[in-house]
Structure formats: C-alpha cells, structure tokens
Amino acid sequence: MSRLPWVAAALVLAACHEIPQDAPKSYAGKADDKAYASDLFNGDKGKFEAALAARAQKQNEYLRMADEKHK
C-alpha cells in the first residue's frame, strides 16, 4: 500500500529525461576555405582573430567616447 506513491513517482519521473534521438551528423558538402586563408591574413589565424576583435570593439561607443576625450 505504502509503495504505491513511490511506484507512481518513479513512473512519472521516468519521462523526465531525454534520450538522444539522432547521432551527430557529418557534413556531406564541399570543403570550405578557412576565413584567414586569403592573401589578407596569409593563413595567420592569430592576426585574423585580432583583426576581428579590434573591429568588434568599434561597436563599443563607451570606448570610442573615451578615445575622443583623450584626443
């Protein structure tokens, strides 16, 4: 009699997990060039990432305002 709530709880909680339904899929198309493979970066990944990081900071107007104050 006292086991009934436990059994019910176990059955309810059994639905609370997710079984992966699909395996990681592989790409079947053409290989793409690396973004930094162009003449601009000559395959230098560090230079490429630094260029993008510097470019991203131009979106920060607080930094730009600080630069203006220092001029």
Place this chain on the structure above:
Amino acid sequence: MARMKFICDAERCIECNGCATACKNEHEVPWGVNRRRLVTVNDGVPGERSISVACMHCTDAPCMAVCPVDCFYRTEDQIVLHDKDLCIGCGYCFYACPFGAPQFPQAGAFGLRGKMDKCTFCAGGPEENNSAEEFRKYGRNRIAEGKLPACAEMCSTKALLAGDAPVITAIYKTRVETRGKGEHIWGWSMAYQGSDKLSDQPGGKS
C-alpha cells in the same frame, strides 16, 4: 577559437530597417528573400520593442539536425553555413528553425521552392573566398576580409552587435551597467541629462 554570435539590444533598436537594407545591399539578395528582418512586439503601443532577427548561428542548430542531405556545416568560428549545391530545398530546416531564418526563393510555378538561403554572418559559403561564384551563391565574404557582418556595422544605434560572444557580451554588459534597465531609462532626462518637464526643454513654454 571565436564563437560568432549576434545580440540585438531591444532598448536601442529604433526599427529603422537599416540592418535589413544593409544585408540586402551587401549580398544583392533577391526580391522575396529576407535574410534579416525586424520584429516588433506591441507595435504602436507605448513601450513597444523591436529586434532584428536572422540566423542566430545556434550552438546546437536544429537545421543541421533535420537536414536530410547533411548540407550544413560549422566553420571554425562557429558560423553555421550550408552548401547550396547539395540543398534540395525540402524546407525541413525552415520548420525546425525557431527564428524563421531559412528563406526559399520561389523559383518557378506551382510553388516550387528554390535552394535555401539564409544569413551567412557575411562569411560566404563553400566556394573560394571572395570569388565571383561565392558571391553569386552566398553573397559577400566580409569575414575573410577581417570585417564583421554589414548589418551590425551599419546599425546606427549599435543595437545590433556582432562578433565573438565574449567580446559582444562584454560590450552589452557595460552598456546595461551604465544606463540601468527598465522603464526609468526612457525620457528626456535620460537622453539629455536634464529635467523631464516639457517646460524645461529647449524652446519649451513655462
């Protein structure tokens, strides 16, 4: 390794459609295909909010999971791209995508769907970087030029941020910490550091 993402600051977006226009212009996107678009919640009601929506380059992308021909791939910078030569235009990705990002040009009679087109984070596709073929199929490859997506760089209020996730979240964090949040950040005093009374505004009558 970078993890490229978009963030749209709903407090700043003024629904100017500059991002959508920049995208259309940069990639010469055909009529009927909208890689980026504006969504406004409570349109016309005071306090309405707009956000710019495109492919969010999901970390666990549902479009990749459902594609029957496995035409999706992820670049080193975690940008989700696809091979149009492989795409069969089935539309599964459209149904799977929570953002409505995949677009299908109506390429003929009887509702025939063309190959899927979506935001590439201005990173082109699986063709030679900055080649005419890449531009024709996927648009310009600004990332290979060391630039960020045109939509974000064109955004006049910098509501739309694009770049490596830790970098743009830091920018957004600084912004929120500086301006605060909620209803009190609106109005004249917030914008111009003065009084909220109309009579105190330039040209106001007392």
